[in-house]
Amino acid sequence: MKKSEVTAIIDERYAELVSEVADRVKSIPDSAKQCGDDSASPDLWEEFKYEMQEERSLSFNLYEDHIEGLCDVLAEDLPPTEVKLLWFVSDGYLDWIEDGFPDLGQLREAVSRELYSRVCGRATDEPLHPDVQSNVDELYRDRYQRDQQCNEQD
Numbered sequence: 001m002k003k004s005e006v007t008a009i010i011d012e013r014y015a016e017l018v019s020e021v022a023d024r025v026k027s028i029p030d031s032a033k034q035c036g037d038d039s040a041s042p043d044l045w046e047e048f049k050y051e052m053q054e055e056r057s058l059s060f061n062l063y064e065d066h067i068e069g070l071c072d073v074l075a076e077d078l079p080p081t082e083v084k085l086l087w088f089v090s091d092g093y094l095d096w097i098e099d100g101f102p103d104l105g106q107l108r109e110a111v112s113r114e115l116y117s118r119v120c121g122r123a124t125d126e127p128l129h130p131d132v133q134s135n136v137d138e139l140y141r142d143r144y145q146r147d148q149q150c151n152e153q154d
Helices: 003-026 044-053 060-077 080-087 091-095 104-125 130-153
Strands: none
Touching (some): 003 060, 003 080, 003 104, 044 060, 044 104, 044 130, 080 104, 091 104
């Protein structure tokens, strides 16, 4: 088996873990939403995606902390052998200059950071919910029209 095939298997496992994080975020009650009751976002995952793709609000750190915590919990629950395997495609592995493995705590931390990075990547790449995208498009149209009006006044 080639290294690229092993990496593909590890990437597949990370994708499963990313989906698990996204599903957990989606299941958080609406009462935890930070953007208000009038938001077009159907859940916190959509709010996080919006924050990643469009603009970060003052409450972004709350999302970040919560999702990092979910990644920590998932990494903590993985068997040590799986953690070691996942570590091989993390920045922690690339930064490791000693022989052997770091201690299990360091391995889990590196896997958690890699998982969070991939969650952010998915949130950045995944299309926004149609209702959210419609609001974004409307916002941009309004800004464009205001800019045009300002330019006409000059």
